[in-house]
Amino acid sequence: SALDDYEKKVLTSVREQEGITQNTLRLRTNFSKAKLSYVLQELEKRNLVRRIPKGKTLEVYSTA
Numbered sequence: 001s002a003l004d005d006y007e008k009k010v011l012t013s014v015r016e017q018e019g020i021t022q023n024t025l026r027l028r029t030n031f032s033k034a035k036l037s038y039v040l041q042e043l044e045k046r047n048l049v050r051r052i053p054k055g056k057t058l059e060v061y062s063t064a
Contacts, residue, residue, distance in 0.1 A: 019059045
């Protein structure tokens with residue numbers, strides 16, 4: 001299924017920097033914590049990204 005603009009923006013940022021933390025991703029995309037969390041959840045459901053715990057945050061990797 002097609003990605004919306006939010007998903008595209010997040011996926012592009014993740015691909016530019018594999019292992020990007022959610023905090024950095026939030027700054028890059030200018031999304032609220034809640035919005036980013038939701039978008040990542042949707043991408044994860046579709047197996048496009050993988051989140052790995054790293055200390056108190058999560059690192060995001062592209063799986064596609």
